[in-house]
Every structure is written in structure tokens, then in C-alpha cells.
Amino acid sequence: MTLPPAAARRQLKHRRQFDVQVFVRDDGLWEVDATLVDTKTRDAQLAGERRAAGMPIHDMLIRLVVDTSLNVVDAGARTRWMPYAGHCDDHGQAYRSLIGLNLARGFRKGLQERVGGVLGCTHITELAQVLPTAVIQAFAGEVIDTRGDGGVKPFQLDRCHALRSDGEVVRLHYPRWHRPAGAFHDTPRSPE
Template sequence: MSPNAPSAERRLMHSRATLVQVYAREDGLFDVEAELRDIKTRDMQLSAGIRKAGEPVHDMLLHLVVDKHLNIIDAGSVTHAMPYPGHCDRHGNAYARLKGLNLLKGFRAAVKQQLSGVQGCTHLTELCQILPTAVIQAFAGVVIDTREGSDDGQPPFQLDRCHALRRDGEVVQAHYPRWYRQGEARAAAPAVAPASTS
């Protein structure tokens, strides 16, 4: 039996969905839209009354405008559904504080410092944490050069950023031989997430 297989009958209680979409704009910038939605499978008593099963308890959207260097040019949020209407969404658009940050340079640490706890919304702040890797995925091969034969003399962006793409690993040896370094990656890549993605 798979360790993830259910061991008994079960029923769905709650569903959280996150969606990140990145759009290329005609002006050379990019729109990043990140949505978080929580849905219960039962009616739930909230301060504003009964939230029916299937109706979102949380439905929140973060919007960023970023440049090709992953600098945040503009930012904001909208809350469509919340447990405490008139309160959850009264944070003075705290997420405009993301403006000026870079998704690759200390972003997660800055979000924690500026928006954790009572400074923002728990759910929107959590949603921020997935933005760096989601935008990198959108930029890979289009904005960020991920090829073996890069002309700038720099290794492909993704090397040493996960265990599969260690510079001393089989994947790099097979697909990026120019950058393969036997026995080097473990010393070069820290055991925790690199500071550039925190």
C-alpha cells in the first residue's frame, strides 16, 4: 500500500486552491495574479451569517507588476470573500508594500518582516511565499536563459537550486555537461534555501 493511500473511508471537509498566472504585457512588464480560495463542504456559521457549502470562505487575489529582473513595480490585493467582511479586507492595502522588492533577493524574508502577524492577512502573506518560484517557472526559457550553451558564460539559472540539478549530479552531467563539476555542488550549495530566494 502506498503511504499516501487512504487507510479508511473518508469524506472531504475542506479544499484550498491556489492559482498563479503570469501574463506578458505589451510594455515589456509582466502581470502576476495569485489567487487563494478556501471552500468548505458543509455550511459554516460565520460572524456575518451562514456560509453555504461550496461558497468560498476565502477568495483573495494578489496582483503584482514585475519587470524582467523580477523587481516588483506595483502591487496590491483584493479580497472577494472573507469570514469577517469589513474587517479582513481593512488592512489599508498592506500588500502595496511589496512594491520595490525583488522576487529573488530577500523577498520571503522581507514579506515576513513587513506583513506577518497583524501587519497583514495570514492567507495573503502565505500566498506571497509561492510567488518567486511561480514567476521563475513563467520566465524559464523566455526571460531567464535555461539553456546549456548560454552565450554570457554564466551557468543556467536553475543549477544548484534543487537536489536534482546539483552541479555534481547525474542530471547536470547528462544535460548540462559544460557545467558539471564532480564533487563540487554539495560544498557550493547550502543545505537550506539560498539567501537569494528567501
């Protein structure tokens, strides 16, 4: 694996954390809570206030409610910590416009069209871009057949280099779906 070596001496200045949690509800729908938190290792002078080291510069939450077909049936966002109080959190109901999008079909494009740029919050919109694959991971083996036992090619095949239909992983773990090198196979893009 190629990874640039970390310097022997370096100092952390900024941390951005994404946290995505996916919950199944009693009504069969799923909730996706995603947060973005930015902190600094030094005090930061913000508009009108000084924020102590370790206190959030940004703390934002987006919540989607999705069905098992990956359709967004409800959505909203909240900004809890921000540099411009009364402004950063004034995106109102912008993220409700995500209702009707599908996480596996055109979500990222629809996200940009509906809340990109000045239509929403840059940070919340950036955070929302990771939701399709996070929800698919949550659905894997529960909602989505990842073994191919139902006679349908497993969703994840041909979506990354390790799971190529003509590759070793598929030959060993999904022999039914293995194809010889050079044989025609679908190469769909990653879920949007």
C-alpha cells in the same frame, strides 16, 4: 517515492486552492495574479452569516507587477470573500508596501517585515510566499537562460537535489556545467 497511503474511506471536509498566473504585458512588465480560495463541504456558520457548502469562506487575490529583473514595481491585494466582512478586507494599501522588493533576493523576509502578522492578512501573505518560484518558472527560457547557452551557469543548477552539479541530470543534460562528485560547487539557497 514515499507517500503515506490514502485511507480507503475518507471524507473531504476542506479545500484550499492556490492559483498563480503570470502574464507578460505589452510594456515589457509582467503581472502575477495569485488567488487563494477556501471552501468547505458543509454549510459553515460564520460571524453573522451562514455560508453554504461549496461557497468560498476565503477568496483573495494578490497582484504584483514585476520587471525582468524580478523587482516588484507595483502591488496590491483584494479580499472578495471573507468570514468578517468589513474587517478582513480592511487591509487597505498594505500590499503596496511590497513595491521595491526583489523576488529573488530577500522577498520572503521583506514580505514578513512589511505585511506579516497584524500588518496584513495572514492568508494573502501566505499566498505571496509562493510567488518567487512561480515567477521564475514563468521567466524560465524566456527571461532567464535555463540552458547556459550564454556562457552563464543556468540559474536552476544547484538549487535542488536533482540538479546538483555533480549529479546525473546535470551530467546528461548540462554536461558543460557538470562537476565530478566531491568537487567544489556553489549550493545557493532557493530563491526568496
